[in-house]
Amino acid sequence: MLTIRLSRVGKKNKPLYRVIISEKHKDLYGDSLEILGSYNPHTKELKINAEKTKYWISKGAGMSDTINNLLVEKKIIEGKKLKASKSRTPKKAPAPAKVATTPTPVEAAPAPAPVEEVKTEQPIA
Numbered sequence: 559m560l561t562i563r564l565s566r567v568g569k570k571n572k573p574l575y576r577v578i579i580s581e582k583h584k585d586l587y588g589d590s591l592e593i594l595g596s597y598n599p600h601t602k603e604l605k606i607n608a609e610k611t612k613y614w615i616s617k618g619a620g621m622s623d624t625i626n627n628l629l630v631e632k633k634i635i636e637g638k639k640l641k642a643s644k645s646r647t648p649k650k651a652p653a654p655a656k657v658a659t660t661p662t663p664v665e666a667a668p669a670p671a672p673v674e675e676v677k678t679e680q681p682i683a
Contacts, residue, residue, distance in 0.1 A: 560619040562611065564597060565590070574598055577606055577625065579614050597628065608634045 561582040568574035575597040578590040594614075595606030611634060615621070621629070623642040629635045 560591070560614065560617075561622065562594065562614060562619055562625050563622040564624060572600075577604075577611075579619055582620070604628050604632055606632075606634070 559582045560579055562577065562579050563586070564575040565578045565586045566573050566575055576593055577595040577597060578586075579592050579594060580586070580588075580590040584590075592610065592614075594611050595604065597604050597606075606629075611629070615635065623640040626635075626637070627639045627642055630637055630639050
């Protein structure tokens with residue numbers, strides 16, 4: 559299956575992307591069928607040959623989610639934007655703290671009730 563997607567070019571920490579059409583399972587940096595344009599993420603500038611892109615889509619080529627969103631934004635195709643970033647698998651929740659099985663000193667024994675001293679009157683001798 560053919561796919562329209564981005565292939566990274568440019569310097570380290572300064573990426574630029576080519577919009578290419580190639581086999582879905584083929585290496586992005588190898589040979590591609592055709593270069594359709596380029597995308598600069600710093601200036602958000604998309605240069606693309608709209609006629610060739612529409613031609614390949616009409617022939618049944620798929621698009622990556624990012625390319626779909628860029629083409630919808632530039633009104634080359636109509637449709638809805640898709641969620642382009644894949645959600646990462648959530649980290650495992652930390653194990654809940656163990657509940658102490660031995661009672662704490664406060665819980666061990668209730669405080670004894672205060673005992674009132676009973677005063678008895680003693681005869682004075």
